[in-house]
Amino acid sequence: MKAIWRGKTIAESDGTLEVGGYRYFPRDVVRMDLLQAAPKTAGDLECPHGVQFYDVVEGGVRSPRAAWSYEAPQPRMKPVDHWMGFWEDVEIK
Numbered sequence: 001m002k003a004i005w006r007g008k009t010i011a012e013s014d015g016t017l018e019v020g021g022y023r024y025f026p027r028d029v030v031r032m033d034l035l036q037a038a039p040k041t042a043g044d045l046e047c048p049h050g051v052q053f054y055d056v057v058e059g060g061v062r063s064p065r066a067a068w069s070y071e072a073p074q075p076r077m078k079p080v081d082h083w084m085g086f087w088e089d090v091e092i093k
Contacts, residue, residue, distance in 0.1 A: 001025070002093050003086045005056050005063065010034050010090070017080055023092050024083040027069070034058050035084075038065050049073040056090065063089035 001023060003011040011025040018024070035054040044051050050072030053065040066088045073081050086092060 003030075004091045004093060005034070005066070005089060006058075006061065008034075008058070010056065011084060011086070017083070019077060019080050022085045022087070024080040024085050027082055027084055030084045035067055049077050066090050
């Protein structure tokens with residue numbers, strides 16, 4: 001599987017997991033140099049899984065909150081603890 005943003009592969013792995021309808025990538029296969037932690041909103045702080053959203057950024061172009069990770073997941077999301085999910089401007093193939 002690949003996560004592609006603006007024609008650039010930002011994650012690629014044969015070991016992804018699908019949980020809750022979203023595909024998650026192990027953090028070690030993600031181009032973290034293209035991600036910047038987004039400020040947490042009130043809704044983020046209420047998330048029981050400790051969500052951290054990331055903006056995808058390169059060359060002055062930004063896709064806000066297009067990636068996320070659960071940093072304190074409850075049992076249901078434990079399999080993707082600190083893995084990266086993508087949506088919006090990021091295509092999963």
